[in-house]
Amino acid sequence: MGNSLLIENEDLKDKIVLEVGSGRGDTTRKLIKILSKKQGLKLIVSDISDRNFQELQDEFSSINLQTQYLCSSAQDLSGIEFNSVDFIVCNYTLCAVNSQPCAALLALKRFYEVLIPSGKLFIEEEYPVFHTTSFPFKLWSEKWMLIKSLLILSGNNPFNEIAPEILVQLCNLIGFTNMFWSNQTSFLTSSEVTEFLQNRLEVLVKYLSNENLKTGYLESARKWQSKIQKDKGMEVPYYRLSAQKI
Numbered sequence: 001m002g003n004s005l006l007i008e009n010e011d012l013k014d015k016i017v018l019e020v021g022s023g024r025g026d027t028t029r030k031l032i033k034i035l036s037k038k039q040g041l042k043l044i045v046s047d048i049s050d051r052n053f054q055e056l057q058d059e060f061s062s063i064n065l066q067t068q069y070l071c072s073s074a075q076d077l078s079g080i081e082f083n084s085v086d087f088i089v090c091n092y093t094l095c096a097v098n099s100q101p102c103a104a105l106l107a108l109k110r111f112y113e114v115l116i117p118s119g120k121l122f123i124e125e126e127y128p129v130f131h132t133t134s135f136p137f138k139l140w141s142e143k144w145m146l147i148k149s150l151l152i153l154s155g156n157n158p159f160n161e162i163a164p165e166i167l168v169q170l171c172n173l174i175g176f177t178n179m180f181w182s183n184q185t186s187f188l189t190s191s192e193v194t195e196f197l198q199n200r201l202e203v204l205v206k207y208l209s210n211e212n213l214k215t216g217y218l219e220s221a222r223k224w225q226s227k228i229q230k231d232k233g234m235e236v237p238y239y240r241l242s243a244q245k246i
Contacts (some may be wrong), residue, residue, distance in 0.1 A: 001186040001238050005030055007087055014040035015086040018114065020074050021093025022047040025056045027124075031089060036065045042221040043084070046077060060108070073097075074107035080114045088115060092122040094167075099157035103172055110171040112174050115245040121176065123241045128161040131237075139234040142224055143193065147200055150217055154207035164239045176243035184240055189233040194225050 005027070007017065022028045028151045031178035035041050039237040043065060045056065050071040056112060057069065072078040074090070074097045088111050111121055129144045162170070164181045171179055201221050205214050228234060 001092075001124065001188075002184060002240075003030075004149075005034065005089065006124075006240055006242055007031070007089055007120075008034055010087065010120065012038045012041055012087075016044065016084065017087045017089065018044045018046065018080065018085045020046055020077070020088060020090040021096065022052065022056070023092070025052055027089065027091040028056055029059075032060055032063060032065060032067075034109045036063045042066040042068070042105060044068045044070055044080070046072055046074075048073045062221075075103055075110055077110050077114055082113050083116050085114045086116055086119050088119070088121045090121070092126065094123065094125055095159040095161040098160040098162060104160075104162060105174075108174050112176065112245055117245055119245045121171075121243045121245075123167070123243075125164075125167075125241075126161055126241060127237045127239065128163055131163060136235040137237050139224070139227055139231065139235050143197055143234075146195070146220055146224065147204075150201070150204045150208075153213065154204045154205065156207075164241060167241060171241075171243045175246060177246050178244040179188070179241065181239050181241040184238050186236045186238065187233055188223075188236055189238075190228045190231075193234060194228055197221060197224070215242070226234055 012035060014032050017031065019028060019031055028045055031043060035043055045053070045067060046069075047053075048071070050069065053069045053071070060067070070077070070079065074093060090111070094107065097107050115121065129141045129148070151158040168179050168181065198221070201217065205217055208214050208217075
């Protein structure tokens with residue numbers, strides 16, 4: 001969510017970087033901007049869906065950077081050999097992986113397997129909603145409560161964010177060391193967040209058979225959007241964590 005990435009401070013020459021969970025490519029674009037300035041480097045872009053791969057390939061076709069695209073889950077990372085990756089970047093992905101109970105732990109285990117000894121893992125995640133429901137994050141928590149409850153009612157698994165203290169314990173359990181994390185905040189404009197919510201709502205309300213529920217959710221979203229437009233955006237709490245394979 002921040003403009004910088006923790007990996008920027010590392011020696012990246014002749015290294016292999018794996019991005020887990022590229023999604024729409026927000027972090028991918030930042031990585032390519034950083035890595036294309038280095039020599040002998042390879043970027044592996046992975047996601048459970050390949051629907052955005054072609055767009056990214058076309059956008060960066062003229063960039064001199066060895067890039068591989070891999071359609072695979074974070075728990076699997078099919079084809080990535082043990083002890084073969086120098087750095088892993090995983091931004092806003094563990095919450096989606098963790099929508100399946102215990103899947104995040106399996107993903108962390110797989111990260112450890114593919115990293116070389118001394119390899120590093122960088123994670124960026126939003127906080128769990130229950131951690132921050134008061135000002136200045138009230139609008140942020142209201143957004144996620146709307147989306148998460150609607151996901152459940154429509155028969156989908158909601159994203160399940162992990163508190164940084166718990167994530168440190170999970171990493172320690174697997175064998176990672178030198179773990180550090182820090183609180184961060186970012187301000188998103190009203191146009192950035194309303195489009196996200198509106199797109200989610202349009203898809204999810206279609207799964208509801210109860211018309212009163214549909215009306216209620218759409219009205220709640222309308223009121224939330226009015227608050228966001230009045231405040232011209234919202235504060236978002238997130239954290240950054242780094243860990244190293246021994």
